Amino acid sequence: MKANHPAKGNRIVVLNRWSDGFAAYQRYIDHAANKIAYVCTPNSVAALDTSRIAHVEQLSDILDEEALHAAVRACSSALGGIDRLVALSEFDLLAAARLRNSFNIPGDLPETVVRFRNKAVTTNTIAAAGLRVPRFAALEDLVVAKAATTTVMRFPIIVKPRSGTANIGSRRIETRPEFDALWPTLPLAEYDCEEYIDGPVYHVDGFLLNGTLVIARASRYISTYLQFAQGKPLGSVMLDPSPLNEALTAFSVKCLRALDFRNGPFHLEIVRGCDGLYFLKVGARVGEGEIPFLFHDLYGVDLFALWAAQQSGDKARLATQVQAALDASASSARGGFLMLPEPVGKVFVDAKLLREIPALYEAVFPKPRHFFDGTGGYATLLARFRYRAASEHEIATGIHTTLDNFQYTLAEIAAPPFTAEPAAPMVHPGRHSPPLLPC
Incomplete structure (x- = not known):
């Protein structure tokens, strides 16, 4: 596919796997000033x-690195070379790093990306910097030393x-017999296990440029992504200014420096145990789910735009956006989100809130008759809610009030929804929703 629009700027290849509004790269990269090629799925x-x-x-498969390499070679031929490569999905970061290495393109290379994509490498690097991490081990090492397992790792684990994202495939194991039943079913070389640290879990999201924070926000989870993967609601509340807020941000910066991370967005999770962080x-x-929407809606900061400007080498655009983010970082606005997982195998009929919730500014529901097939990711859930207010307490109250007052209707189906009428609907008032962990 060709379009004859000569450009004077960089020759840029974009790896795109998105088929929704996130694919509007013209918002992030000047397509008139640069020469752009894309590698996409159909x-x-x-x-x-x-x-x-x-x-x-x-x-057909953007994860096929041999085919991807050939596609980028074709892009290079069409562009007359490649100056920059842009990849904004976590699933493409390591492949993009290998492509930069192969085609001599500036940007993150494999030795940088693997420190974030391989959990064992990540945790070892941070532990070596003297920062607290849960006790951990490769699953194959524990199995080899089964007799000593209980001295190496305490349950639950x-x-x-x-290598993975969003806790896909993760599970909590409560006892040694449960562990002994699980490990023969897993490819041991691909799994790690870590000690479960009891305590509230936080996430810190933001953007670094040349090792300096441009903007960052620390938030407290209500429930966790691991529990969300198990079918429970997930909520998050931005923290008020406090010593804890400052400690979480400072700890995050120490972790990122230990990993020699200097440029780009980050999402970092921390648990506060009885003896510290x-x-x-x-x-x-960029953090998943509602996180980028909150940064945009509360502060006018598009983390994807910052990242694309940094990856594409657009210094002028990056400088403008960085200054806007620095100005916004002083804002006192606080926000949060609530996500209700897909009820897999059901059809969405309708949903409503039984009362007005002051902190709630956005509620996103599926289209009527949407069939939940388990592939919706974070885009097509049972419900997504976004909140903003002046304090952490107002946000947390809004989330819990939403759970108590959210009512939705689902239907059973005997065949795909486009060929069969749903059976009698099931109405679910909010009080029957799975409970969240207390604030």
């Missing part, structure tokens, strides 16, 4: 504005894939 290419795109390569996980990417 679904995601339909979401692009192709009027100023120089070249497009389509791949968290078993998780070594413990590192849990980190992603060198």
Whole structure:
């Protein structure tokens, strides 16, 4: 696919797997001043504005790195070389780093990205810097030393894939017999386990430029992503200014420096144990779910735009956006979110709130008759709610009030929803929703 729009700026390749509004890269990259090529899936290419795109390569599987390498080679031929490569999905970061290495493109290289994509490498690096981490081990090491397992790791433990995202495949194991039953079913070399630290869990999200914070917000989870993956609601509340808020931000910066991370967005999770703060996980990417929406709605900061400007080498655009984010970082506004997971196998009929909630400013529901097939990710959930107010307490109150007053109707189906009428609907008042952990 060609469009003859000569550009004087950089020659940029974009890896795009998104087929929704996130694929509007023209918001982030000047397609008139630069020469842009895309590598997409057939679904995601339909979401692009192709009027100023120089070249497009389509791949049925963007995770096929051999095919991806060939596609980028074709883009390089079409562009006359590649100056920058942009990848904004966590699933593409390591492949993008390998491509930069192969094509001699500036930006994050494999030795940088692997420190974030491989949980064992991440945790070892942070522990070596003298920061607290849960006791952890490769699953294969524990199995080899089964007799000593209980001296190495205390139950409960968290078993998780070594490379992954959003706690997909992670599970909490309560007892040694449960562990002994699980480990033969897993590819041991691909899993780690870590000690479960009891305490409230927090996340810190923001953006670094040359090792300095541009903007950051610390938030407290109400429930966790691990529990969300198990079908429970997930909430989060931005913290008021406090010594704890400052400690969480400072701890995050120490972790990022230990990982030699200097430029880009980050999402870092921390648990406050009885003896202090413990590192849990980190992603060198924009936080998932409602996090980017909150930064945009509360502070006017588009973390994806910042990231794209940094990756694409647009110094002027990056400088403007960084200054706006620095100005916004002083804002006293606080926000939060609530996400209700997909009721897999059901059809969405309708939903409503039984009362007005002052802190709630946005509620997102699926379209009527949407079939929950378990592939909605964070985009098509049972419900997504966003909150803003002047204090942490107002946000937390709004989240709990939402749970108490949210009513939704689902239907059973005997076949895919486009071929069968739903059976009698089931009405679920909010009081029957799975309870969240207390604030």
